[in-house]
Amino acid sequence: MALVNPDFVEEVKRSGRFDASACMNCGVCSAVCPMGIELLPRKLFRYVLLGVKDRVLENVETIYSCLLCRLCEVNCPAQVHIAENVRFLRCYMNKKVFKI
Ligand code: SF4
């Protein structure tokens, strides 16, 4: 069951390192991604913004499969900083989930 977690939303905001609010779900990022990552910016980033932490944690494999090549980012019409957002999510996972 997906639940909104307000603490997670606050934590993400406080970090100042995650911003995907300009995403308009156009699909360009998915179309150009060499890894065929469909979910990452369009859906997963939305889960982060909404605080649906369980869904974010369920998709840890997607977060780590990104190459950080920024091909999506340079083509994004909304200039979403996709790679930096992914880096933030990895740091979050490393600290909070894997405790490293
Ligand atoms: S290309 Fe940019 S605006 Fe379009 S879905 Fe991806 S992140 Fe959102």
Ligand code: SF4
């Ligand atoms: S940075 Fe990640 S999500 Fe973006 S195109 Fe490269 S592999 Fe795909």
